Amino acid sequence: MGMTDPLILKDIARHLNGKILSGDTNMLITGVSSIQNAGPTEICYYGSTKYAGYLHSTGAGAVIASSPVETSAESVLLVDDAYDGFRRVLHLFKPDRSSGFPEIHPSAVIHSTAELGKNVLIGPSVVVDRDCVVGDNCIIDPGTVLGPGTILGNDCHIHSNVSLLAATSLGSNVIVHSGTVIGSDGFGFVPDAGGEHRKIPQNGNVAIGNHVEIGANCTIDRAVTGSTKIGDHTKLDNLIQVAHNVCIGRGCFIAAQTGIAGSTAVGNGVVFGGQVGVGGHIVINDGAVIAAKSGVTKDVKSGDTVSGNPARSHMETLRLGAAVSRLPKIIELVKKLNAGNTGETGD
């Protein structure tokens, strides 16, 4: 569905500020594909030497590259940054995925006190509760619920079946993917005299900055007091847990299935691999890199790369891993040495 019109290669080149090194500048390009799968009317990109082997076997009509390359493709389109060229050409061929339910669908339930901006699109079965504010050009897809007092800036896209719970605040240009829950209660209980546990009210909210993207089926809990915060330009993948009172800075990347426990502070530009776990009340400073599956139990310094569980310097993790790999041989050697000394083995 939503096929786009073909484009002439020289028009693509103009759009990408690129230069056609070879082939027919009037070549008709019908779409974008990968270097492995592209056909003769498709354009692909070459961005990593890992894929150098495909340069000579690709069936693509044209290849976007940041240096002159030899290739089986008829044309090479030279650009400054091949990956950004790929991004731009994908925009040119972006299929039309717009809903067939434009404007505000009559089945949406919108409270009389809600304020909607200009040019807002609200899909079927959406619920917008009292005192919500929705900025201009926002798109809210079917089945999504905006709890009381939710505030959205301009140009947000909230996909289907999302729950933005009471008092959640989003900046502008925020994307929230389907099934995500923002503003669920934090996990807090206090034991009572009888050994049971009483719920601690979670009076705070979640405050999200501008240009943030949050993946599908994530959970971001509201704060006990104040706000759980996600800074501008930070991007979260799918199935991520952010606990109450976590504060994440600007420009972070967090891969899927990572979890961050309560009150932990993450600086700017921090990168998390997938399935990372971070304990509570920890500080991860600017520019740190947390390798996939790490278990972070103490603060991480600015710019450090850590890995393992418990996480330590990635160099140290590698060093210890290499030592463990050698351990069976070392044990044999120790037993031999001991036998030489005592005539007995070390078992």
Place this chain on the structure above:
Amino acid sequence: MGMTDPLILKDIARHLNGKILSGDTNMLITGVSSIQNAGPTEICYYGSTKYAGYLHSTGAGAVIASSPVETSAESVLLVDDAYDGFRRVLHLFKPDRSSGFPEIHPSAVIHSTAELGKNVLIGPSVVVDRDCVVGDNCIIDPGTVLGPGTILGNDCHIHSNVSLLAATSLGSNVIVHSGTVIGSDGFGFVPDAGGEHRKIPQNGNVAIGNHVEIGANCTIDRAVTGSTKIGDHTKLDNLIQVAHNVCIGRGCFIAAQTGIAGSTAVGNGVVFGGQVGVGGHIVINDGAVIAAKSGVTKDVKSGDTVSGNPARSHMETLRLGAAVSRLPKIIELVKKLNAGNTGETGD
């Protein structure tokens, strides 16, 4: 939104059964905050020596503490249990997050055979299928689906976009957060002669006790036969997987992203850190503690603390971890010893 009225400190003290040690007993308190962030009209609590440094820098008007403390705050409010005092004062300042759609919204689809108790609130786009029973004072938030034969006790709060599937049974005072699925089919297949797999019907249900709280985007599968069970007063955080025929006891705490495989039995008062994985057909006995990211592959004794993957006694995990940290030096030493004996290194 939903700001609460200010309160006089002595009224707060009375409510908490506390004693004001210093300052103006008529001080106006406008809200609750953390010791780091509180302002001059706010109250905070001091519960852990980890935060002792903030006692002298806090801008709070009053601090709740369980012993007399020196602080920059004007007032100290002495209580038996500072954390419980915090809980109580949060209740006093709990903002109004009630929906603007009170009672039963006309867009909710409620089957004619469903029985609804007194004072039930059902939001827009909720679906209540045949033969459901919903107890008194239950709140069912927008977009939630109650499958056929679902039974809720009194005073339950089911948040938005939840799926309680056929024959799910909840006790009273149960909270289920947004996006959670209870009663999905367990993961069971049997290979057929052709190497394909046939689905094993999951005929059972999920039965949840009283005073249980289940986080957002969890999945709790129905049993093959009988019930997958979660006992009274047990609390689950977000994104937790509970497989078919798991039986969890009373008063357990399970942190986010933990997964428990099929037919595993968890006793009473068991505590799980985040991202724990537990294999199938395992018994975890009363009062056990499972550290974050553990991989539990065999039974855990009552009261034991385990960690690591595969999980073992936490003391043993620490002992082995310390030994591994020393391993590179030990290897150097072994090579030196070997060189002394043989003139060769161990590589």
Place this chain on the structure above:
Amino acid sequence: MGMTDPLILKDIARHLNGKILSGDTNMLITGVSSIQNAGPTEICYYGSTKYAGYLHSTGAGAVIASSPVETSAESVLLVDDAYDGFRRVLHLFKPDRSSGFPEIHPSAVIHSTAELGKNVLIGPSVVVDRDCVVGDNCIIDPGTVLGPGTILGNDCHIHSNVSLLAATSLGSNVIVHSGTVIGSDGFGFVPDAGGEHRKIPQNGNVAIGNHVEIGANCTIDRAVTGSTKIGDHTKLDNLIQVAHNVCIGRGCFIAAQTGIAGSTAVGNGVVFGGQVGVGGHIVINDGAVIAAKSGVTKDVKSGDTVSGNPARSHMETLRLGAAVSRLPKIIELVKKLNAGNTGETGD
């Protein structure tokens, strides 16, 4: 709810192609249960010697077994494959969980361009967007959203609150459990000159084969170009992440909370334990087995079993684990040897 009628044991035997070895062939069987919990009018199965101890204590009226067994149950029903017999008898006693909202509910919002097959059941609050095609006998449960251009084959069952996003394609006999998101954007960004990141359009889709079952609250991202693919007869458990351009073969089993990063290729018949993480651009070949909690960082050969993080041959993981368990004693021995040589310890 939905109790089924009792059956006579000899009728069950006929249905299972089994032979009654003992007891009253006219015994009335009211239901199926486990060997531990079955009562005198219930049937259970004995499939693993792990449960041999229950053969003499079971309260079951009849036991399905693949060999003659001694048991406290009155009857033994002998079949070729006990587990498949269990599957069949569960079908006989499958309770009626059908919705009380048959046919197409008037609250469902179905775009005029959508094509619905024969005998389709669409629940309340379902949204079917433009250009969707829904095959014969499909069931779409309440609150589910089918984005523009979604295509379903025949006999699919899409449970409640699912999001199948634009251009998603499903074969026939596909089951998708509640809360799952298929077709969310992949996680792709390119840094710009100012250090910010620009979103890479995700122009592709998700294409799922026949007889696939996908658990609850999973996330399967659409491809950048082309399709993220899941092959015929593959089964996914709950809370699983499949990133953009992942290609999963035929007949794979993936346990809960596993995550597979972008562009990774998984062959046929691959089995994943729970909470596995697989890096991007990796190839896992046919018949491989990935143990629970593994972190896969490089290609896996056909038929290999790997475990650990980073994952290596399971035999090697066991060997290194055993060596580490002995490490504290080895260190003591090395210190003793060193003291004998030098009079000093190795600390």
